[in-house]
Amino acid sequence: MAFLVDTIWRNARIATMSAGSRNYGIIEDGLIAAQDGRIAWVGAASEAPQFDAIHLHDLQGRWITPGLVDCHTHLVYGGNRALEFEQRLQGATYEEISRAGGGIVSTVRETRNATLEMLIYQATPRLESLMADGVTTIEIKSGYGLNVETEIKMLEAARALAEDHNIRVQTTFLGAHALPPEADGDSDAYIQQVCEEQLPAVAAAGLADAVDAFCEGIGFSNDQTRRVFEAARVHGLPVKLHAEQLSNLGGAALAAEFGGLSADHLEYVDEPGIEAMVKAGTVAVILPGAFYFLRDTHVPPVDLMRKHGVPMALASDSNPGSSPMGSLLLALNMACTLFHMTPVEALASVTCNGAAALGLQDETGSVEVGKACDLAVWDIEHPAELSYTIGLNRLHMRVWNGLVEYKTSGLTS
Ligand code: DI6
Ligand code: FE
Numbered sequence: 010m011a012f013l014v015d016t017i018w019r020n021a022r023i024a025t026m027s028a029g030s031r032n033y034g035i036i037e038d039g040l041i042a043a044q045d046g047r048i049a050w051v052g053a054a055s056e057a058p059q060f061d062a063i064h065l066h067d068l069q070g071r072w073i074t075p076g077l078v079d080c081h082t083h084l085v086y087g088g089n090r091a092l093e094f095e096q097r098l099q100g101a102t103y104e105e106i107s108r109a110g111g112g113i114v115s116t117v118r119e120t121r122n123a124t125l126e127m128l129i130y131q132a133t134p135r136l137e138s139l140m141a142d143g144v145t146t147i148e149i150k151s152g153y154g155l156n157v158e159t160e161i162k163m164l165e166a167a168r169a170l171a172e173d174h175n176i177r178v179q180t181t182f183l184g185a186h187a188l189p190p191e192a193d194g195d196s197d198a199y200i201q202q203v204c205e206e207q208l209p210a211v212a213a214a215g216l217a218d219a220v221d222a223f224c225e226g227i228g229f230s231n232d233q234t235r236r237v238f239e240a241a242r243v244h245g246l247p248v249k250l251h252a253e254q255l256s257n258l259g260g261a262a263l264a265a266e267f268g269g270l271s272a273d274h275l276e277y278v279d280e281p282g283i284e285a286m287v288k289a290g291t292v293a294v295i296l297p298g299a300f301y302f303l304r305d306t307h308v309p310p311v312d313l314m315r316k317h318g319v320p321m322a323l324a325s326d327s328n329p330g331s332s333p334m335g336s337l338l339l340a341l342n343m344a345c346t347l348f349h350m351t352p353v354e355a356l357a358s359v360t361c362n363g364a365a366a367l368g369l370q371d372e373t374g375s376v377e378v379g380k381a382c383d384l385a386v387w388d389i390e391h392p393a394e395l396s397y398t399i400g401l402n403r404l405h406m407r408v409w410n411g412l413v414e415y416k417t418s419g420l421t422s
Contacts, residue, residue, distance in 0.1 A: 010059070014042045014049055016411060017062035018384070023073045024392045025051065025376040026360040033353055033392055034375075041073065043382040046411035051376050064413070071405055072392060074356065075375050076145025076383030078363030079337050081273050081294050081324035083183075084139075085132045085166045086153045088119030090329045103303050103331065104255065107227050113153070113187040116329050120153040120163065128166040129173075135327055136170055138335035141416065142402060143385030145176055145409040146364065146373050148324075150221055152183030155199075157210045160184055164216035175409040177381075179367045181249065182211045185222035185229050185237045200233045204240035212244040219270060219368075220244075223251040224260035231258045238267045247368055253277040254299070265289035271322065271366040276300065276307045280317075283310070287319045292366040294322045295350075295358070297343035298332035311348045321350070322366040323358040341396040352396035384408035 018041045025034035040057045042050040050057065093106055093115070106112045120128070132149075139147060149167035154160035164180050171178035184203040192199040211217045220241035224234040228251065238248050248267050252260025254274035261272040261282030272278070272286060273294035286293060293314050299305070314321055323340045326332040334340070341355040350358070364374025373383045386406035389395065394403070407414045 011061040012042075012058055013061045014044045015062065016043045016064040016066070016382075016413070017041070017060055018066045018068055018073065018386070019054060021068040021071060021073045021386070023051065023376055024356065026075050026357055027375045027377050028361065031353075033356065039073065041376065041382070041384070043411045046382055048376060048378050048380050048382045051378060066406070066413070068386060072387045072389050073376065074143070074385050074387065074392060074395070075360040076373065076385050076407065076409060077143045077337055077359045078146040078367065078369075078374055079139055079144050079324050079327075079359070080148050080271065080322050080363040080366040081296060081326050082147060082149055083152060083326070083328035084135050084147070084149045085128050085151075085163045085170075086116050086120050086329055087123035087128060087131065088116060088329065089333070090116065093330065104227055110190070112330055114190060116153045117155055117187065117189060121156075121159045125162050125166055125169070128163065129169050132166060132170060133173075135335060136174060136176070139325065139327070139337055140174065140176060140407065141404065142337045143387075143404045143407055144337055145383040145385070145407065146179070146367070146369065147176060148179045148181055148367055150181040150183040151211075152186030152221070155184065155187065155189040157207050160207055160211060161214060161216060164211060168216065175412050175414060177373065177409070179218045179369070180216060181219045181221045182208060182217035182246075183221045183223070184208060185234065187223065187228065196229060196233060200229065200236055204236055208237070208240050208244060212246065217246060219247045219249055221249045221251065224258050224263070225251065225254060226256055226258075231260065231263055234260065234263060238263070242267065249273060249366070253282065257282075261286055261291070265291045270368050273324075274299065275309045276305060278310060280313055283313055283317050283319055287317050291319075292322050292362055293319045294324055294366050295344060295348065296324055296326040296332065297340050297347055298334040299326045300347065301343055302332050302334075308348055311350060320362045320365055321354060321358050322362040323355060324363065336400070336402075338395060338402060339400065342399050345396045352393040355396045356392055382408055382411040
């Protein structure tokens with residue numbers, strides 16, 4: 010008797026990236042069956058039961074990986090900061106520009122002035138560029154509104170992008186990203202407003218899946234971040250944190266103390282911070298785009314992370330100020346070249362570990378029975394090529410929740 014399923018992919022080599030498989034979890038001559046958008050069967054074709062499928066894809070030996078996860082982006086914002094880039098090239102630093110009222114705050118002005126429709130329109134090519142890299146799950150943060158109205162507008166734009174595209178969008182509230190000009194330098198009063206007005210409004214509207222903050226000299230202190238996390242806990246929302254990007258304020262340990270999903274950036278994290286993260290199951294999200302674009306020289310301690318076994322994820326950090334990056338595959342190459350990650354670590358970091366950084370490890374991030382059928386099909390001879398090449402994208406097909414898009418068809422729904 011044959012089992013009838015919606016879709017079969019066969020004649021494929023599969024890097025399942027399944028939990029516990031240290032080395033890609035390779036299946037040669039693999040077959041995947043999907044039913045109702047979920048993976049119903051995966052394994053070697055020789056062991057497969059007899060399937061009948063409505064849609065049959067013969068992949069002629071191509072590679073399948075899990076659909077990629079970009080677990081840290083600021084994709085929605087108004088305007089751009091190309092002129093600030095020029096200033097930096099003439100010698101101004103990111104922190105100097107920020108302290109002089111440019112930087113994040115200039116994007117806040119543009120984002121407040123943009124309509125919801127403009128925000129969606131401007132974010133769409135950025136989203137589609139990442140989707141063309143095989144991204145099937147993306148996190149999008151607020152944080153360029155810094156008031157109730159605009160934070161909500163940003164999160165609504167993120168949710169609208171999900172409606173218009175075949176992609177899973179997780180939203181994160183980042184009201185504690187920077188101090189808005191009207192706060193007049195009173196960061197404690199602003200944090201109170203984040204906790205008592207912005208966060209409750211966002212939570213009541215059901216617009217956030219998590220809460221984030223920028224714990225940094227040019228952002229908010231460890232103590233102020235703690236207040237934000239306590240408010241997140243009251244609203245039952247998990248936390249993540251921009252931690253130790255430009256200095257060490259103990260943010261990684263703080264995120265771990267609150268059972269954080271992830272601590273992100275981590276150029277300056279120390280061993281106690283890493284140990285705390287391991288104990289709490291907090292994922293280390295590394296953002297090579299920002300490191301590269303800010304011409305940072307303080308490399309995140311990947312060796313220490315590896316030694317302690319903290320799961321590492323990579324993300325684009327797509328944002329106008331420190332990482333105007335439209336490719337997640339590029340982050341793989343950068344992480345290997347700049348931080349000595351291995352190609353298998355890099356692929357794990359944008360699949361299973363990226364999913365864990367969003368609390369979605371049971372839903373996506375590996376090719377396993379029961380998970381969403383999120384796949385990327387590649388014209389490559391080995392998965393290490395995904396890390397090896399620079400700006401060369403060999404995506405053949407993208408599958409989200411069982412829905413197939415071909416690269417040549419424009420990849421939009
Ligand atoms: N760290 C970053 O790298 C981004 N936000 C943050 O807290 C930069 C955001 C920007 O410069 O617009
Ligand atoms: Fe960021």
